[in-house]
Amino acid sequence: MLSEMKRLEKQMDFIKVVDSLKNIDRRSYILDGSRNENDAEHSWHLALMALILSEHSNGQDIDLMKVIRMLLIHDIVEIDAGDTFAYDEEGNRTKVQRERECADRIFNILPDDQARELLSLWEEFEARETKEARFAASLDRLQPILLNHGTKGRTWREHGVQADQVRKRNEHIHEGSETIWSYTKDLIEDSVKGGYLEE
Amino acid sequence: MLSEMKRLEKQMDFIKVVDSLKNIDRRSYILDGSRNENDAEHSWHLALMALILSEHSNGQDIDLMKVIRMLLIHDIVEIDAGDTFAYDEEGNRTKVQRERECADRIFNILPDDQARELLSLWEEFEARETKEARFAASLDRLQPILLNHGTKGRTWREHGVQADQVRKRNEHIHEGSETIWSYTKDLIEDSVKGGYLEE
Numbered sequence: 001m002l003s004e005m006k007r008l009e010k011q012m013d014f015i016k017v018v019d020s021l022k023n024i025d026r027r028s029y030i031l032d033g034s035r036n037e038n039d040a041e042h043s044w045h046l047a048l049m050a051l052i053l054s055e056h057s058n059g060q061d062i063d064l065m066k067v068i069r070m071l072l073i074h075d076i077v078e079i080d081a082g083d084t085f086a087y088d089e090e091g092n093r094t095k096v097q098r099e100r101e102c103a104d105r106i107f108n109i110l111p112d113d114q115a116r117e118l119l120s121l122w123e124e125f126e127a128r129e130t131k132e133a134r135f136a137a138s139l140d141r142l143q144p145i146l147l148n149h150g151t152k153g154r155t156w157r158e159h160g161v162q163a164d165q166v167r168k169r170n171e172h173i174h175e176g177s178e179t180i181w182s183y184t185k186d187l188i189e190d191s192v193k194g195g196y197l198e199e
Numbered sequence: 200m201l202s203e204m205k206r207l208e209k210q211m212d213f214i215k216v217v218d219s220l221k222n223i224d225r226r227s228y229i230l231d232g233s234r235n236e237n238d239a240e241h242s243w244h245l246a247l248m249a250l251i252l253s254e255h256s257n258g259q260d261i262d263l264m265k266v267i268r269m270l271l272i273h274d275i276v277e278i279d280a281g282d283t284f285a286y287d288e289e290g291n292r293t294k295v296q297r298e299r300e301c302a303d304r305i306f307n308i309l310p311d312d313q314a315r316e317l318l319s320l321w322e323e324f325e326a327r328e329t330k331e332a333r334f335a336a337s338l339d340r341l342q343p344i345l346l347n348h349g350t351k352g353r354t355w356r357e358h359g360v361q362a363d364q365v366r367k368r369n370e371h372i373h374e375g376s377e378t379i380w381s382y383t384k385d386l387i388e389d390s391v392k393g394g395y396l397e398e
Contacts, residue, residue, distance in 0.1 A: 005378075007254075008252075008255065008378060008382055011251050011252055012345070012382070014251065015247070015248055015251060016230060016345065016349060018244075018247065019229055019230040019231075019349075020230075020231070021243075022240045023229070023233070030218055030221045030222070031215060031218040031219075032218075032219070032222065037221065040239070040240040040243045040244065041221045041239040041240055041243065043243045044220075044239045044240065044243035044246070045214070045217075045239065047243070047267075048214070048217065048271045049214055051268060052210050052213065052309070052313065053207075053214075056203070056207065064264070065263070065264045068246075068264075068267060072243065072250060073247070073250075110251070114251065146214070146215065147218075150215060150218075179203060179204075183211070
């Protein structure tokens with residue numbers, strides 16, 4: 001067993017290393033369009049969304065604390081692996097391996113019990129089989145659509161993304177929340193109507 | 200009672216408005232020194248710290264979910280009020296009023312029950328009387344010291360902050376966690392020794 005101070009040192013090392021998440025840029029723009037969003041801001045936004053939107057989850061008696069823990073750590077694996085754009089087929093082929101290596105490196109900075117706990121939480125999020133993982137994933141998909149809709153489809157237009165790709169890629173939102181999927185579909189159709197998203 | 204879709208609309212309005220927290224810059228620099236940190240990233244970092252460090256809280260059986268909820272929302276009041284630098288005496292005189300007005304405006308975008316809940320959570324954080332608020336506040340104080348120490352005192356040097364101001368301003372960390380206060384004192388003394396912080 002590590003002493004309390006030894007545990008604290010490992011925890012602080014982890015806390016310092018994950019500061020780099022603030023440097024991992026996403027394809028999304030923040031709503032005023034001034035710059036790209038980064039993973040740390042995105043993770044904050046998602047955790048707050050979970051807090052506000054949990055009543056719309058399909059799962060009865062969902063463990064909201066678990067959802068929030070997942071969302072706070074789900075992108076840490078991008079510190080080494082980088083953000084893989086949802087519509088980048090090539091990048092998505094190598095994503096699993098790259099993210100696994102980063103997870104092993106970074107979570108293992110923590111004391112063993114916490115490293116195991118966060119690794120398992122991240123795996124649960126990725127597997128999308130529990131109701132908590134499904135709800136967390138639905139927020140992770142809704143949020144960039146919200147930003148895209150609010151910036152007149154800026155990321156979609158920059159990357160030539162089409163409506164059917166967005167519909168297909170995000171359909172699983174309904175596994176986490178039928179209500180949020182219904183709202184998301186409206187955003188997508190409104191974007192098509194507004195000319196922000198090509199049919 | 201609002202319909203589910205009406206509630207969702209208000210919640211989504213709130214989620215879009217708080218996107219602006221990503222534009223509120225703090226005096227702290229991120230650890231690589233490349234730029235200032237913003238409030239959204241800071242809030243993510245704190246919520247994650249709470250997850251990792253809760254075992255060091257003074258409070259037995261602390262409600263960690265409450266701590267994390269507080270940390271996710273505690274800076275939203277700066278969207279209108281701006282970040283008030285900890286060592287800015289003039290700014291701190293008008294801070295309470297400015298932040299109260301922002302809280303009233305932004306939290307009230309939500310459905311009434313959630314608006315009341317978040318306002319009361321923010322008030323609890325500010326009052327620093329419960330064990331959850333004290334622990335949350337101790338993390339809110341530790342984090343900029345961690346960033347300052349890691350960037351060789353950059354913010355302290357830029358603003359001519361002295362060691363005794365840092366000691367006095369942050370002493371209440373011990374109300375949330377004696378262990379974290381002890382660690383923080385070491386960071387402060389190490390910064391003085393390293394010449395990052397003027398005695």
